[in-house]
Amino acid sequence: MDPDSKTTEYDVVIVGGGPVGLLMAYQLRRFGISACVLEQHEKETQDAYGRAIALFPRTTEQLDQLDLIEPMLQLGFACRTSVTYKDGERVIPGRVWTFMENIKDTAYDFTLVLRQMYTEAILREKLDSVGAPYYQGIECIDFKTEESAQSESHPVTSVFKDKKTGREFQLKSKYLVGADGGRSFVRGHAGIPFEGDTTEDKWIRIDGIVETDMPITRSYGAIESRTHGNILWAPLDHGATRIGYAYSAEIAARYPDGVTQEVAEREAIEAMKPFKVKFKEVHWWTLYTIGQRIAKDFSAHDRIFLCGDAAHTHSSGAAQGLNTGIHDAVNLAWKLALQIRGLARDDVLKTYSPERMSAVQRLISYDRDIATLMSHKWPSWYEGDRDADPYLLLGEIFEEAASFNTGLGIAYAANSINRESPVDGGVAPGSRPPDVELTAPGTNQKVRFQRVTRNMARFWIVVCTGDVELTRTSLLGLGKFLESAAELTAHEAIGWVTICPVVGCSPYEAIGMQPFGDTYYDPANLAHEKFGIDSRTGGVLILRPDGLIGTAGPIDGPWVKEYLSKVLKL
Incomplete structure (x- = not known):
């Protein structure tokens, strides 16, 4: 980028080149939107390892749908088991991470552990493959929005400074996305309050190659300690391990000169007793203060949006940070893309902030409790026996939040794209179908169903046929309706798929007519059952581009058109 050149225009300018910013830009380019990423740090000088490590099933599903997951699977550690130790003895059944062992209805029935350095490298390579510009050492120092600008114009003018040369330049864009971390310049300059607090609790995380006599080492572990909190033992990629523990005031008092790597190692060894631990290599370590904060809004002026840590921060106790940021980016990208391409109605983009805020608020409420309990303390609301074991309550909270932790149970409330479904017992609108x-x-x-509907720039109309004789009239009626509704079959943001419980020599023969889009068979009625569709009468699901249910109903054209006409410009 030449700072002396004329102001450059993009559809979207993204401030922050961490995984969330990179993913935003990659998606937008795939969806036909011009975007660039500007990162103030030189990545080669940042910490090489550390930071986020765990990708949970719903996150990996989304990365799969974006054609990103394969290189991550090649490098990462697929963890399907957990273990809990107390006083050197294994606790059965385990606590905290046991939700990893009972993941259903997904091909990604594991936690993918991959350090952020590798995740970012893969995303940068993928970003380059789709031709999105990415710049390092460039700091955002100002931006303003022209309130009266036309919707198709570039009303956001942002000012950047090259940190090496000191030269300044401008970019114009339709939208600006702040993915620039917990100290977000974009959030602050947009005047969005960052509400919440920090605590006195501090944790240490240290990664490296270790030797230990702990019996089970390649499972996600919780080692229960009275002095160092609920210790995290996380098997990492490339044979490494992360140890995390609470750095209490009592421990800190032993080190008046502060924490060094030597201190971090020494206390990790102490925390793991009675097991012996030896660090052969240390790749990264950090000491940080626990807190939970959320932006009052994830958007401003209808042109500025926040994602990831710029919008919310919390502890690493449940390992949700990067997952939540990825969910932000996935939710926002398709909405921005359809808006910029002039395909979606304005109400669609306006759902980003309330949808993601609802999920993050739940996480932050939950995170406050687990962060406190992991530090071997009781939450302020707890009125039970203070002499009891707080780790028992910690295990209960993790168990109750299992579907939220995996991301598979995250759901959004009714809004302009999540419409109440007349199908009894079906998957609720705003929820993920199995x-x-x-x-x-x-x-x-x-x-897999998600492979069939993996184009994340489309709403998918899924026609689930039933008994051939019972549904013939409905199917013929839908086909007849579509003959005069080309806007539903030729629209670039609409795709069609037929799921048929009858296996035939050809899809045409299976349903007795030309199917709607590609056809796949459901001979055991598993899809019909999981989706809540009567295998006799059939039904229609409408999927949002991110794979969640928008609504569902009978095999009938008018209501399908009525729904789509309220979310898309037909």
Whole structure:
């Protein structure tokens, strides 16, 4: 980028080149939107390892749908088991991380552990492959929005400074996204309050190659200590391990000169007793203060948006930080893309902030409790026996929040794109449908539902046929309706898929007519059952581009058109 050149225009300018900013830009380019990323740090001089490590199932599903997951699977550690130790003895059943062992209805029935350094490198490579500009050492120092600008113009003017040369330049864009971390310049300059607090609790995280006599080492571990909190033992990529523990005031008093790597190692060794631990290599360590904060709004002036740590910060206790940021980016990207391309109605983009704020508020409420309990303290609301074991309550909270931790149970309330469904017992609008296995015509090969609907720039109309005789009239009626509704079959933001419980020599013969889009078989009625669709009468699901249910109903054209006309410009 030449600071002396004329002001450059983009659809979206993204401030912050961490994983969330990189993912935003990558998606937007895939969806046909011009975007660039500007990062104030030189990544080569930042901490090489550390930071976020855990990608939970819903996150990996989203990365799969964006064609990102394969290189991560090659490098990461797939963890499916957990272990809890207390006083050197294994606790059965375990506590805290046991939700990893009972993950259903997804191909990603594990936690993918991959240090952020590798995640970012993969995202930068992918970003380069789609031709999105990425710049380092560039700091955002100002921006302003022209309130009266036309919707198709570039009303945001942002000012950047090259930190090496000191030269300043401007960019114009339709939207500006702040993915610039907990100290976000974008959030502060937009005047969005960052509400919440910090505590007196501090934690240490230290990564490296270790030797230990602990019996089970390649499972996500919780080692229960009275002096160092609920100790995290996390197997990492490349044979490494992370140890995390509470750095209490009592421990800090032993080190009046502050914390060094030597101190971090020494206390990690102390924390793990009676197990022996030896660090062969230390890759990274940090000491940080626990707190929970959330932006009062995730958008400003309808042109400025916040994602990731710029919008919310919390402890690493439940390992949700990067996952939550990725969910922000996925939720926002398709809405921005459809808005910029002139395909979506304005109400669609306006759902970003309330949808993501609702999920983050739940996380922060939950995080306050687990962060306190992990430090071997009781939450302020607790009125039970203070001499009891707080780790028992910690385990209960993790168990109750299992579907939230995996991300598979995160759901959004009714709004302009999540419409109440008339299908009894179906998957609720705003929720994720199970990723069931279907059968491809001819080859009878298994194919996952999310693979069939993985184009995240479209609303998917999923026609689930039922008994051939019972549904023939409905299917013929839908086909007839679509003959005069080309806006539903030719629209670039609408895709069609047919799921049929009858296996035929061809899709045409299976349903007795031309199917709607590609057809896949559901011979065991598993998809119908999981989606809450009567296998006799069938039904229609409408998926949002991010794979969540928008609504559902009978096999009928008018209501499908009515729904789509309120979210898309038909």
